[in-house]
Amino acid sequence: xxxxxxxxxxxxxxxxxxxLWAIVAIIAVMTSLSAALSLxxxxxxxxxxxxxxxxxxxxxxxxxxxxxxxxxxxxxGERESGSLKVLLGLxxxxxxxxxxxxxxxxxxxxxxxxxxxxVSGVVTLAVYGTLPLTAFVGTTAxxxxxxxxxxGIAVGISALTATRARAMTLAxxxxxxxxLLWDLVPNGVHLLVTGEMPGQVVPAWLLLLQGLSxxxxxxxxxxxxxxxxxxxxxxxxxxxxxxxxxPGVFLAILLAWTVLPLVVGYLGFxxxxxx
Amino acid sequence: MNDTxxxxxxxxxxxxxxxxxxxxxxxxxxxxxxxxAVDDLDLEVRVGEVFGFLGPNGAGKSTTIDVVMDYVRPxxxxxxxxxxxxxxxxxxxxxxxxILPDGYGLYDRLSGRKHLTYAIDLKGADDxxxxxxxxxxxxxxxxxxxxxxxxxxxxxxLALALALVGEPDLLILDEPSSGLDPNGVRLVREIVRxxxxxxxxxxxxxxxxxxxxxxxxxxxxxxxxxxxxxDTIDGLRDTLGTGAxxxxxxxxxxxxxxxGEIPGVxxxxxxxxxxxxxxxxxxxxxxxxxxxxxxxxxxxxxSIDESSLEDxxxxxxxxxxxxxxxxxxxxxxxxxxxxxxxxxxEVAR
Numbered sequence: 001x002x003x004x005x006x007x008x009x010x011x012x013x014x015x016x017x018x019x020l021w022a023i024v025a026i027i028a029v030m031t032s033l034s035a036a037l038s039l040x041x042x043x044x045x046x047x048x049x050x051x052x053x054x055x056x057x058x059x060x061x062x063x064x065x066x067x068x069x070x071x072x073x074x075x076x077g078e079r080e081s082g083s084l085k086v087l088l089g090l091x092x093x094x095x096x097x098x099x100x101x102x103x104x105x106x107x108x109x110x111x112x113x114x115x116x117x118x119v120s121g122v123v124t125l126a127v128y129g130t131l132p133l134t135a136f137v138g139t140t141a142x143x144x145x146x147x148x149x150x151x152g153i154a155v156g157i158s159a160l161t162a163t164r165a166r167a168m169t170l171a172x173x174x175x176x177x178x179x180l181l182w183d184l185v186p187n188g189v190h191l192l193v194t195g196e197m198p199g200q201v202v203p204a205w206l207l208l209l210q211g212l213s214x215x216x217x218x219x220x221x222x223x224x225x226x227x228x229x230x231x232x233x234x235x236x237x238x239x240x241x242x243x244x245x246x247p248g249v250f251l252a253i254l255l256a257w258t259v260l261p262l263v264v265g266y267l268g269f270x271x272x273x274x275x
Numbered sequence: 276m277n278d279t280x281x282x283x284x285x286x287x288x289x290x291x292x293x294x295x296x297x298x299x300x301x302x303x304x305x306x307x308x309x310x311x312a313v314d315d316l317d318l319e320v321r322v323g324e325v326f327g328f329l330g331p332n333g334a335g336k337s338t339t340i341d342v343v344m345d346y347v348r349p350x351x352x353x354x355x356x357x358x359x360x361x362x363x364x365x366x367x368x369x370x371x372x373x374i375l376p377d378g379y380g381l382y383d384r385l386s387g388r389k390h391l392t393y394a395i396d397l398k399g400a401d402d403x404x405x406x407x408x409x410x411x412x413x414x415x416x417x418x419x420x421x422x423x424x425x426x427x428x429x430x431x432x433l434a435l436a437l438a439l440v441g442e443p444d445l446l447i448l449d450e451p452s453s454g455l456d457p458n459g460v461r462l463v464r465e466i467v468r469x470x471x472x473x474x475x476x477x478x479x480x481x482x483x484x485x486x487x488x489x490x491x492x493x494x495x496x497x498x499x500x501x502x503x504x505x506d507t508i509d510g511l512r513d514t515l516g517t518g519a520x521x522x523x524x525x526x527x528x529x530x531x532x533x534x535g536e537i538p539g540v541x542x543x544x545x546x547x548x549x550x551x552x553x554x555x556x557x558x559x560x561x562x563x564x565x566x567x568x569x570x571x572x573x574x575x576x577x578s579i580d581e582s583s584l585e586d587x588x589x590x591x592x593x594x595x596x597x598x599x600x601x602x603x604x605x606x607x608x609x610x611x612x613x614x615x616x617x618x619x620x621e622v623a624r
Contacts (some may be wrong), residue, residue, distance in 0.1 A: 005396045016384055082380030086437060089344055089374035090397040091366050273306075273339070273347040275378065 002092040003100035010104020027116025031055035032123040048128040056222040067150035071105040075158040076167035109147040146218040149258040156261030159269035182213035201238040214257040217250040280325030296476040301352030312338040314500035328480040335500040336480040342398035348373030373443030400441035405437040427454035476569040499590040524576040
């Protein structure tokens with residue numbers, strides 16, 4: 001088993017390149033800002049839970065791009081520089097390289113997010129005098145999961161591409177498509193089916209469509225965590241929640257977004273000619 | 276974690292008597308529709324020999340090595356390394372093989388020493404990094420610096436050290452002398468001899484003939500993806516029959532020059548006071564000198580050129596189409612300091 005060695009080196013590299021600290025700093029600043037927003041804008045109502053919800057909204061946009069940046073060159077960069085030939089000339093198989101890269105970079109992203117959230121937890125505590133521990137720890141864990149999912153996507157992309165430029169193109173496309181443009185899909189489907197844009201109360205399937213992207217699944221889970229799984233859904237659809245909107249479904253979706261890109265990446269990488 | 280064990284010592288398949296170190300059969304690699312990089316290659320490298328793999332840039336040398344190392348998959352045919360299948364048993368192979376690949380790169384931010392400990396960990400070996408550094412002539416201070424600041428020569432030395440991790444039974448060097456100064460070239464030669472003395476196999480590709488000639492037991496010449504010759508250097512000389520060239524400077528060329536009658540002499544040409552004689556038979560050289568004096572000339576100077584591998588090489592690959600020749604040109608000096616991608620894409624058929 002050589003992948004733990006590879007994962008350890010990946011993690012140590014991230015410390016040396018300050019990538020980890022950049023993640024910590026950005027997350028700490030952004031989530032602290034959103035937690036402290038009620039101080040800057042006194043009209044805003046809400047307690048510590050709303051603050052955590054605001055932080056998770058921010059994280060939903062920031063974490064995917066950070067995870068993609070942290071991992072999109074994991075394999076393609078080594079392939080372009082030629083160090084992959086040295087690495088694969090040693091005992092590790094291509095699969096072990098892929099797995100080692102995934103766990104190493106996931107560790108970097110998860111630890112970075114954890115430390116960044118810890119800072120904002122302290123800020124929240126200072127501002128509101130209280131920190132709802134379950135909501136806070138749960139949101140941190142969910143955000144780390146979102147980061148890991150995008151590391152899986154990034155490593156999958158990296159395994160499929162031979163050059164840095166191509167990996168970058170695909171990573172940017174993945175970010176735009178999965179984070180920013182995805183919401184157009186449910187709205188578009190709604191428009192096609194009903195002839196109008198979604199209103200206050202929406203059909204249940206719309207929430208499922210929204211939650212099919214990794215960021216969508218993350219948002220659904222974060223709301224379920226902060227508001228209670230029933231309440232979050234029922235307020236939107238104006239009725240009892242169907243089974244397919246259970247939080248477990250969204251957890252499975254997030255897990256699928258982690259694993260499937262790795263599998264697809266591996267299948268391409270396994271057969272690739274490296275010269 | 277060390278479930279790979281001390282791999283090389285008790286190597287299984289390579290102890291089976293006549294199991295070759297490398298064997299390819301019918302090996303063919305095509306890139307796209309019209310690039311045939313390696314064409315039906317049958318090659319056998321025996322355990323314990325130093326084998327030179329020779330050919331112009333673009334002949335398919337690196338592609339062959341890429342298949343042997345499973346960097347690329349063959350279009351047809353197969354390869355075995357130390358008795359293991361190159362595509363199915365990569366772990367078994369890579370535990371026993373050290374490789375200096377074509378167009379390799381290293382980790383810019385990592386120190387030389389960290390490179391070595393990483394490779395030692397991954398190979399489950401117990402080498403002392405200091406010993407490896409000493410073998411390739413990198414000093415400790417350099418080894419603790421990041422590789423991004425290394426010169427080409429230092430990088431190449433470190434890459435050689437990486438290839439030596441884990442006492443490999445088979446050392447594969449793809450153009451190992453590129454980018455090295457004369458000291459570095461000598462170092463490569465010493466390492467190859469050292470491995471040979473330890474009973475290990477070395478497979479050594481080069482387009483620089485003198486390096487192969489100096490260290491190899493046998494050579495293969497590859498041209499346009501095809502094997503054109505496999506033999507010892509002496510064997511190749513005999514096969515081709517290019518012997519030695521004797522150049523005589525005389526006071527006056529005799530009118531009755533009877534050198535052509537000497538057995539073993541194939542060509543006689545004169546130019547002013549210079550007589551050039553090509554002989555196939557070593558003893559004919561002395562006879563040439565004796566005869567020209569009998570014919571009445573006083574010999575002022577003699578030089579003898581044994582045919583070099585260069586001549587042999589040209590004889591085998593000389594009729595190569597211009598495309599192959601011109602591949603050398605952009606590389607500049609014959610040290611070919613750009614190993615990248617030189618092997619793929621040129622051999623259009």
